[in-house]
Amino acid sequence: MTEIKEKTEYREDVLQYAVEHNMINLADVQEKIRMEKREEILRKHRWAISLGSDGRWMTYLPDPEHGRKMVKKATRKQVEDIVITYWRSELENPTLEEVFREWNDRRLELNKIAKATYTRNCEIFERFFGKEWKYKRIRSITPDEMADFQEEQIPKYQLSAKSFSNLKSLVRGFLKRAGRRKLINWSVERMFEEIDVSECDFKRTKKQDQIEVFTEEELPVILDYLVNHLDSLNIGILLMFLTGIRVGELVALKHSDFDGNTFQVQRTETRYSLEKGKCVYEVSDFPKTEAGIRTLVIPKDYSWITEKIRRMNPFGEYIFVTRNQKRVLAATVRKRLYRICDKLGFKRKSPHKIRKTYGSILLDHSIDQKLVTQLMGHTNIACTENFYHKDRKSTEQKFNIISGIPEFMAK
Numbered sequence: 210m211t212e213i214k215e216k217t218e219y220r221e222d223v224l225q226y227a228v229e230h231n232m233i234n235l236a237d238v239q240e241k242i243r244m245e246k247r248e249e250i251l252r253k254h255r256w257a258i259s260l261g262s263d264g265r266w267m268t269y270l271p272d273p274e275h276g277r278k279m280v281k282k283a284t285r286k287q288v289e290d291i292v293i294t295y296w297r298s299e300l301e302n303p304t305l306e307e308v309f310r311e312w313n314d315r316r317l318e319l320n321k322i323a324k325a326t327y328t329r330n331c332e333i334f335e336r337f338f339g340k341e342w343k344y345k346r347i348r349s350i351t352p353d354e355m356a357d358f359q360e361e362q363i364p365k366y367q368l369s370a371k372s373f374s375n376l377k378s379l380v381r382g383f384l385k386r387a388g389r390r391k392l393i394n395w396s397v398e399r400m401f402e403e404i405d406v407s408e409c410d411f412k413r414t415k416k417q418d419q420i421e422v423f424t425e426e427e428l429p430v431i432l433d434y435l436v437n438h439l440d441s442l443n444i445g446i447l448l449m450f451l452t453g454i455r456v457g458e459l460v461a462l463k464h465s466d467f468d469g470n471t472f473q474v475q476r477t478e479t480r481y482s483l484e485k486g487k488c489v490y491e492v493s494d495f496p497k498t499e500a501g502i503r504t505l506v507i508p509k510d511y512s513w514i515t516e517k518i519r520r521m522n523p524f525g526e527y528i529f530v531t532r533n534q535k536r537v538l539a540a541t542v543r544k545r546l547y548r549i550c551d552k553l554g555f556k557r558k559s560p561h562k563i564r565k566t567y568g569s570i571l572l573d574h575s576i577d578q579k580l581v582t583q584l585m586g587h588t589n590i591a592c593t594e595n596f597y598h599k600d601r602k603s604t605e606q607k608f609n610i611i612s613g614i615p616e617f618m619a620k
Contacts (some may be wrong), residue, residue, distance in 0.1 A: 250296045251289060258288050270295050303392070305350070306343035309334050309379075312386040323493060324481035333379050337362055347392045352400035355380070363410050370411040377401065422566040427555055434553060441521055442537070442545045444514065445529050449560060451514070452505040453567030453585060456539045456560035461492045462528045470507045470515060474586065478539050490538055492527075503586050 251258075256269040256277070265281045266288045272278040282288045303311075313334075317327045334343070342358065359380065363373055384397045423431060428450075435447040445459050457478040466473045479493045507514060522530045529537040543560055550557045564585075571581045581587075 247289075247293055250293055254292050254296065258285060258292070260285075268292060302346045302348045304343060305338060305345050305347055305383075306334075308347050308387050308392065309338075309343075309383040312383040315386075316382075323479055324489075324491070325479040328481040330379060333375060336366075337376060347387055350393075352395045352403065355384070356400050356403045360404055360406060363406060368411060370408070373406070373411065377404075422562055422569055423555075423558065427553075428566065430553060431549065431555070434549060439517065441529055442542060443549075444517055444521070445537070445542055446546055446549070446560075446563070447511075447514065448507070448518075449563045450567065451507055451511055453564050453571075454505060455564060455586075456542050460527070460529050460537050460539050460542065463526060464519070464523065464528060467515065467518065470509070470512050471504050472507075474503050474505060492536070503583055505584065 258266060258268045261267045265283060266285045267279060267281045268288055269277040270280055280288060280291055313327060313330050316322045359376060362368060362376060381397060381401065384393065387393045388397055432450060435443045448454060449456065449459060454474060455477065458474050460478050461476040476492050476494045478490055480488055480490050518528060521528050525534060527536045531537055546560055547557050568585055571584065
């Protein structure tokens with residue numbers, strides 16, 4: 210750092226000496242810099258500046274409503290001046306959307322977020338800011354306006370506390386970027402402190418536990434069905450019931466992950482969207498969280514499943530593949546599970562409900578908390594207790610239990 214500072218000071222001294230001794234005309238240098246910046250802006254202008262059939266010079270400028278608008282002037286320089294003025298104002302006062310995209314793009318380029326997170330950020334931004342706010346100029350927005358806007362989204366979209374937290378995280382991110390670029394001169398954190406919301410403002414989505422898990426009556430039925438209708442997809446679903454593995458982790462398993470009755474979870478499927486709504490599915494060499502890198506155990510009575518898995522696509526990269534030898538997607542597993550639920554007369558439940566069932570079983574049997582968090586791939590037991598521990602007893606079972614209590618029996 211000292212060496213760089215010394216070189217910079219030396220160059221400044223040389224420049225000052227040259228100016229003081231009339232070796233360099235400072236006005237000429239400044240004009241040259243101005244012209245170079247002007248030419249740079251014109252090179253980046255996406256539309257040509259051309260002479261129209263009416264003898265007037267023309268080009269286009271962006272327009273939020275119509276995509277572009279025509280500009281016509283008598284001379285080329287007049288058109289260029291308008292183009293320069295427009296793009297300079299864009300650079301010095303970008304729209305909210307431009308600030309967001311710069312922030313989001315940069316985080317992706319620096320590998321701070323996955324492509325799936327990048328896509329999700331775009332979806333959140335478009336949902337809340339997509340109609341009018343994304344065209345607002347960043348310098349015109351006051352902290353009060355931004356705080357009020359976020360508060361208004363709660364009743365407008367009946368947001369849950371989690372959805373509102375996601376919105377705030379996004380806003381905090383791109384506004385901090387705006388602050389670093391000196392595009393705003395107010396405190397982002399102070400703005401968030403001024404947001405006036407309470408717990409009662411949020412939508413509560415309390416679901417019955419029996420909808421969140423496979424009940425004690427449903428579990429043996431679906432396990433029996435899977436064992437008696439074994440194919441690659443049903444083996445995968447069975448493995449989810451036995452180990453609590455996430456569906457994205459399941460479809461990313463390789464034979465090298467297995468060692469007897471245990472296997473390593475070290476990658477997962479991720480999804481992100483391209484333009485025009487097309488989705489791309491990839492396998493990332495790390496699971497959902499750092500705690501997700503873990504070893505799972507197949508129960509002794511189901512050890513036979515490892516031999517079945519060993520024979521599945523033995524020379525391919527992934528274990529679960531289609532007839533065309535393409536990796537099975539998580540969505541395919543989800544559709545199969547729905548079909549099985551329909552066939553058995555169950556309410557449809559997603560693969561994540563299998564995971565909640567597994568977590569509930571572990572906690573119901575008072576398994577050591579540290580082991581539970583390791584098997585679930587969670588960072589702490591609170592996550593498992595709060596979101597995964599569900600009541601698996603049916604109404605009839607509860608009726609029989611309560612009816613069997615001596616104090617509640619008629620004398």
